[in-house]
Amino acid sequence: MKVLVMVKQVPDTATKIQIRGDGHGIVEDGIKWVINPYDEFAIEEALRIREKMGGETVIVTLGPKRVDEAVRQALAMGADRAVVVESEETLDPSQVAHALAKVAHDEGFDLILMGKQAVDDDAAQVGPMLAARLGLPQVTVVIHLDVDESQKRLRAERELEGATEIVELPFPAIVTAQRGLNEPRYPTLPNIMKAKKKEVKRIPLGSLGVDDTPRIRVMNLIPPPERPAPTILTGDPEETAKKLVQLLHDQAKVI
Amino acid sequence: MSSGVLVIFDQNQGQVRHVVLEILTVARNLALGSVTALTFGTDASKTLNMLGEYGADQVLFWEQDPFTRYSSDGFADAIASVVPELDPAVILFPASAWGKDLSPRLAELLNAGLATDCLSLRTNEENRVIATRPMYAGKVLAEVQIDTPIQMFSIRPNINAAVPSPTTPVVLDIAPVISEDSFKAVVTERREVQSGVQELTEADIIVSGGRGIKAAENFKLLDQLAEVLGAAVGSSRPVADDGWVPHSYHIGQTGKVVSPTVYFAIGISGAIQHLAGISGSKYIVAINNDPEAPIFKVANYGIVGDLFQVVPRLTEEIRSLKAKN
Numbered sequence: 330m331k332v333l334v335m336v337k338q339v340p341d342t343a344t345k346i347q348i349r350g351d352g353h354g355i356v357e358d359g360i361k362w363v364i365n366p367y368d369e370f371a372i373e374e375a376l377r378i379r380e381k382m383g384g385e386t387v388i389v390t391l392g393p394k395r396v397d398e399a400v401r402q403a404l405a406m407g408a409d410r411a412v413v414v415e416s417e418e419t420l421d422p423s424q425v426a427h428a429l430a431k432v433a434h435d436e437g438f439d440l441i442l443m444g445k446q447a448v449d450d451d452a453a454q455v456g457p458m459l460a461a462r463l464g465l466p467q468v469t470v471v472i473h474l475d476v477d478e479s480q481k482r483l484r485a486e487r488e489l490e491g492a493t494e495i496v497e498l499p500f501p502a503i504v505t506a507q508r509g510l511n512e513p514r515y516p517t518l519p520n521i522m523k524a525k526k527k528e529v530k531r532i533p534l535g536s537l538g539v540d541d542t543p544r545i546r547v548m549n550l551i552p553p554p555e556r557p558a559p560t561i562l563t564g565d566p567e568e569t570a571k572k573l574v575q576l577l578h579d580q581a582k583v584i
Numbered sequence: 585m586s587s588g589v590l591v592i593f594d595q596n597q598g599q600v601r602h603v604v605l606e607i608l609t610v611a612r613n614l615a616l617g618s619v620t621a622l623t624f625g626t627d628a629s630k631t632l633n634m635l636g637e638y639g640a641d642q643v644l645f646w647e648q649d650p651f652t653r654y655s656s657d658g659f660a661d662a663i664a665s666v667v668p669e670l671d672p673a674v675i676l677f678p679a680s681a682w683g684k685d686l687s688p689r690l691a692e693l694l695n696a697g698l699a700t701d702c703l704s705l706r707t708n709e710e711n712r713v714i715a716t717r718p719m720y721a722g723k724v725l726a727e728v729q730i731d732t733p734i735q736m737f738s739i740r741p742n743i744n745a746a747v748p749s750p751t752t753p754v755v756l757d758i759a760p761v762i763s764e765d766s767f768k769a770v771v772t773e774r775r776e777v778q779s780g781v782q783e784l785t786e787a788d789i790i791v792s793g794g795r796g797i798k799a800a801e802n803f804k805l806l807d808q809l810a811e812v813l814g815a816a817v818g819s820s821r822p823v824a825d826d827g828w829v830p831h832s833y834h835i836g837q838t839g840k841v842v843s844p845t846v847y848f849a850i851g852i853s854g855a856i857q858h859l860a861g862i863s864g865s866k867y868i869v870a871i872n873n874d875p876e877a878p879i880f881k882v883a884n885y886g887i888v889g890d891l892f893q894v895v896p897r898l899t900e901e902i903r904s905l906k907a908k909n
């Protein structure tokens with residue numbers, strides 16, 4: 330099984346987000362960049378597939394220079410090699426999907442694993458767009474995956490609201506990972522050393538011929554509305570519970 | 585010239601999620617022409633009255649096979665085949681697992697831009713739509729615009745009101761082209777994991793517990809409070825990671841993003857990743873024995889105290905209040 334894993338580097342989830350002066354982006358100084366948490370599940374699943382069935386795990390990422398750090402970490406988890414699409418520009422999900430589709434097409438693959446969404450813009454679009462672009466079936470938000478290599482079929486459990494569903498499909502296909510799929514491993518010291526020697530192929534975005542007009546534009550970023558000053562109750566549990574119920578009933582009128 | 589709004593959603597035994605009624609209201613308020621509803625599968629046509637009640641001008645039901653079982657590739661190809669005939673300016677989806685699976689695939693087939701998980705939509709002077717959507721899990725709101733002829737949006741549940749506006753919908757008879765290569769990925773089974781329990785993303789009141797609860801069995805305190813309130817139960821991440829509650833309870837940046845009227849955070853410190861998931865709540869009520877806990881900075885109401893003392897009394901107070909009314 331040759332598995333491609335699409336990995337995006339995003340601000341650490343503990344980051345306090347500050348809006349840039351022009352209102353079109355965020356202040357990037359001082360941000361700690363990490364692998365998108367959902368992509369870690371995708372990497373882990375690819376490694377487990379390789380351990381079971383053999384083959385190759387290839388990391389594909391698109392972004393500026395800083396993504397080298399994410400690539401190193403993915404290789405230290407155990408991926409075999411990486412392809413980096415070098416891009417300084419801000420692309421929209423469809424443009425990212427087009428670039429990744431070109432790379433995937435040139436690489437060849439049995440399966441593509443990715444995250445269910447990137448925790449920065451939370452678009453949750455690149456997976457299904459890539460699938461449509463490549464003319465392949467997809468299954469998203471996956472919490473359990475069975476690969477039947479001989480029949481070339483997948484059986485995936487995906488999470489819905491208050492339910493899960495089983496989806497069956499042939500591969501090659503696109504699968505997006507949800508928390509619960511597995512527990513991602515930590516890189517071990519020997520693997521961190523080995524990662525330094527692994528192949529990283531670099532492709533300038535310009536050479537892929539991706540359409541350069543985005544379809545979606547951010548006009549303005551605004552901070553979320555401020556919350557009003559809180560009413561804090563202290564003291565006897567009985568009294569405070571009574572007072573709270575009164576406030577929720579009479580003031581907020583919600584119970 | 586494209587006009588009107590196409591609303592695409594799933595249904596189950598003739599029932600639709602509340603978000604569908606909210607989206608129909610959003611669609612009408614855009615005032616971009618007629619509102620067309622499209623839904624699928626057995627009993628799809630039983631939604632007719634409900635759709636009429638909320639102002640659909642036209643409806644389209646694909647009830648027969650192969651639409652009885654969801655398929656992302658099959659549904660996307662079929663919808664794409666009729667979009668030229670319907671020629672909508674705007675396509676709306678619920679931002680549910682179903683809508684988020686299908687809408688990007690359709691967007692790519694239609695060469696249309698899509699904005700995910702929108703909170704609100706409005707039209708500008710040129711009759712183009714401006715959407716407000718959260719980014720960085722709600723730490724920032726973005727106003728976005730789509731530059732393609734067809735503008736697509738998925739709409740987050742529980743944000744917009746559902747306002748009736750009765751119509752008598754015209755039932756359209758437009759058959760999709762079903763290609764042989766489609767319907768590769770097919771749903772073969774559905775498993776309810778929280779039967780009888782409200783879905784967090786749609787709940788009006790949520791009672792949520794964190795590590796302060798101390799042990800799995802103590803969640804019954806929250807279940808009791810939730811029961812008198814008619815609320816759904818959620819949790820912080822570590823509590824779900826430790827298996828005290830199912831993963832589906834986990835709220836936050838890497839879990840569910842919720843927007844209830846009231847959110848009770850009980851024994852939850854208020855880590856930035858947790859707050860990201862609850863910032864859409866109208867009222868936040870915190871119960872924590874640490875007066876310095878960050879949760880109090882975002883709460884509307886707070887009790888500084890031991891949850892094991894406070895919660896049972898709160899449950900009793902609410903029970904007697906409800907008995908009186």
Ligand SMILES: Cc1cc2nc3c(=O)[nH]c(=O)nc-3n(C[C@H](O)[C@H](O)[C@H](O)COP(=O)(O)OP(=O)(O)OC[C@H]3O[C@@H](n4cnc5c(N)ncnc54)[C@H](O)[C@@H]3O)c2cc1C
Pocket residue numbers: 335336337338353354355365367368389390391392419420421422425442443444445446447448449450451452453454455456545546547726728
């Ligand atoms: C409105 C808007 C505003 C933006 N603002 C900014 C900004 O302020 N700063 C900024 O840096 N970028 C910005 N971008 C670009 C953005 O970061 C993404 O590259 C693009 O939108 C992809 O969407 P997503 O990250 O939400 O991916 P999703 O669709 O949520 O990602 C799903 C999965 O796709 C894969 N994937 C996504 N992107 C990549 C990638 N680059 N390489 C490899 N795999 C990937 C991952 O597996 C990921 O888990 C913006 C984009 C848009 C549309």
Ligand SMILES: Cc1cc2nc3c(=O)[nH]c(=O)nc-3n(C[C@H](O)[C@H](O)[C@H](O)COP(=O)(O)OP(=O)(O)OC[C@H]3O[C@@H](n4cnc5c(N)ncnc54)[C@H](O)[C@@H]3O)c2cc1C
Pocket residue numbers: 342366793794795796797819820821822823834835836837838839850851852853854855856857858861871872873874877889890891892
């Ligand atoms: C990549 C990443 C993603 C994450 N995503 C999420 C996410 O999506 N959602 C999420 O929730 N977390 C997430 N986290 C974890 C997050 O950082 C915090 O660790 C977590 O939210 C803390 O959970 P908690 O509030 O239940 O526990 P704690 O922080 O341990 O807080 C327990 C609270 O209970 C109070 N308490 C203790 N005893 C009592 C008592 N008897 N009565 C009243 N109060 C009491 C304490 O004062 C304390 O404030 C993420 C972390 C990382 C690194």
